[in-house]
Amino acid sequence: MTKAAGMLHRSPRLRLALLLAAPLTWLVVAYLGSLAVLFLSGLWTTDPFTSDIVRSWTLDNFRALVTTEVYRRVALRSIGVALAVTALCVVIAFPIAFYTARVARPRWRPLLVVALLTPLWASYLVKAYAWRVMLARGGLLDWLLTPFGLDGPGYGLTATILVLTYLWLPYMILPIHAGLERVPDSLLDASADLGARTARTLRTVLLPLVLPSVAAGSVFTFSLSLGDYIAVQIVGGKTQLIGNLVYSNITLDLPLAAALGTVPVVVIVLYLLAVRRTGALSSL
Amino acid sequence: MHLSRPARVALRVGALLGFTVLYVPLLLVVVNSLNPDRSSSWPPAGFTVRWWRDAWHSAGARDALWTSVKAGLGATAIALVLGTLIAFAVARYRFFGREAISFAVVLPIALPGIITGVALNTAFRTVLEPLGIGLGLFTVVVGHATFCVVVVFNNVAARLNRLPGSYEEAAMDLGASPLRAFRDITFPLTRSALAAGGLLAFALSFDEIVVTTFTAGPGVQTLPIWIFSNMARPQQAPVVNVVAVVLVLLSVIPVYAAQRLSSDTTAGSRV
Structure with missing residues (x-):
């Protein structure tokens, strides 16, 4: 026992290997391995009569992805929805976060954070269904808007963007x-002392400092929206996103589903790599 | 930073509006759990506690709750071990591929659940089924643990980055073995980060539906799966509302605890 401990003490490489053996087996072999196999199967094809997978190499699925009008449109729509949701979340989250972090009395801040975290952990499905009820014809939204001569958006693309924004908003605010x-008061005071007005301080001092946080939040809003297929089913009416296409092909044509699935994966990995430059990934 | 009075008022009103929007759908769920009309019509038709009684006696909801708790505990336990190990490796050592590992840890939560779910489903069926292990609670635990690792990792790594490694070195200079140094020095200092990460991991697992759909065997029904299959049924929808209200109320406790525990890291942002 002491001998083993001595060896551990003398050899940092051994310690590192012991630390990483289990998690890397899990993460690289089990997780990344299954992902790799899934995407390889995108190069296979299925027997049109039995839906069995035929292991002959072909680029047909990826060719279909690029040439089929519907797939292209749905892919672009999904990216558009993810970007719209992210932009809406930033615009809505910033004033709220500014209030909870810098305007509200310090005594209230921990409570406000709990108030932000609670809806996050309320069931995703229940929130989506609550919106379905609200968006229904004659539901709460219509009831609120009718006096102003307006109608609720009903189910569809607008409702999807609205509900996804609602669902992921706390991921951006927090x-x-x-x-x-984290921004020290002294920096803002220094900026004011040097003659900058509030708007200038906001733009040149505060915004650059919180940009990594915005990027961290956007990882959630963007990738969760891009992969979603359940909220769309609940409030989207006939709207289809890339997740729905993947889902509807899984049982009958897994290779096609895998090829379709590469779209969000590639987009998200590129997004993560871009975001990593801001140093945001470590503050998720 | 000096804000003019109108700016302060505007921010206050804006934040109030934001909180209202966040909570209106949740309040609607509460109202509908007391609404005698099955289709949750608006405005509510009256008041009844019937659904609360039904929910209390619903065996399906109870079984699902219990399954979710088991899956959550299992996934959290695995995530705690794996996440802590990676956090120590990344925070305390410099090695080739360090950046790549901290990037790979984020992937399971950032990539669409449907992709993770299908990939794991295929892998389980090709690797585990020949060994006689079918899809079941075990595969759900494995699937959940995969994306829970990241929250534990982030919490613990953030704490370790703030703790100087010199504490452990001092202990070892004084003759403590690495294991003793961990037990007496490092573990007590990282305990609250572990607890906060564990709570978040549990909550993440508890609400997960997509990966669960693809990794649960027949007969394994977690609470979100139960909710999904019952929400669309007019017979069951009000009971689901009750379950949802109870869950929101119960979730306040772990959320508050996690926030207190991680308050020295960043105020609960480590989702």
């Missing part, structure tokens, strides 16, 4: 709140 809270 990192921005944390980022704003």
Whole structure:
């Protein structure tokens, strides 16, 4: 026992190997391995009569992805939805986070954070269904808007963007709140002392400092929206996103589903690599 | 930073509006759990506690709750071990591929659940089934643990980055073995980060539906799966509302605890 401990003590490489053996087996072999196999199967094809997978190499699925009008349109629509949701979340989250982190009395701040975290852990499905009820004809939204001569959006693309924004909003507010809270007062005071007005301080001091937090939040809003297929089913009416296409092909044509699935994966990995430059990934 | 009075008022009103929008759908669920109309019509037709009684007696909901708790505990336990190991490796050592590992840890939560789910499903069926292990609670635990690792990792790594390694070195200079140094020095200092990460991992697992759909065997029904299959049924929808209200109320406790525990890291942002 002491001998083993001595060896551990003398050899950092051994310690590192012991630390990493189990997690890397899990993460690389089990997780990344299964992902790799899935995407390889995108190069296979299925027997049109039995739906069995035929292991002959072909680029047909990826060719279909590029040439089929529907797939292209749905892929672009999904990316558009993810970007719209992210943009809406940033715009809505910033003032709220600014209030909870810098305007509200310090005594209230921990409570406000709990108030932000609670809806996050309320069931995703229940929230989506609550919106379905609200968006229904004659539902709460219509009831609220009718006096102003307006109609609720009903089910469809607008409803999908609205509901996804609602679902992921706390994921954006919380990192921005944390980022704003970390900015020391002295920096803002220094900026004011040097003659910058509030708007200038906001733009040249505060915004650059919280940009990594915004990027961290956007990882969630963007990737969760891009992969979603359940909220769309609940409030999207006939709207289809890339997740729905993957889902509807899984049982009958797994290779095609895998090829379709590469679209969000590639987009998200590129997005993550871009975001990593801001140093945001470590503050998720 | 000096804010003019109108700016302060505007921010306050804006935040109030934001919180209202966040909570209105949740309040609607509460209202509908007391609404005698099965299709949750608006405005509510009256008041009843019937659904609360039904929910209390619903065996399906109870079984699902229990399954979810088991899956959550299992996934959290695995995530705690694996996440802590990676956090120590990344925070305390410099080695080739360090950046790649901290990037790969994020992938399971960032990539669409449907991709993770299908990939794991295929892998389980080709690797585990010949060994006689079919899809079941075990595969759900494995699937959940895969994406829970990241929250534990982030919490613990953030704490370790702030703790100087010199504490452990001092202990070892004084003759403690690495294991003793971990037990007496490092573990007590990282305990609250572990707890916060564990709570978040549990909550993440508890609400997961997509990966669960693809990794659960027949007969294994977690609470979100139960909700999904019952929400669309007019017979069951009000009971689901009750379950949802109870869950929101119960979730306040772990959320508050996690926030207190991680308050020295960043205020609960480590989702």
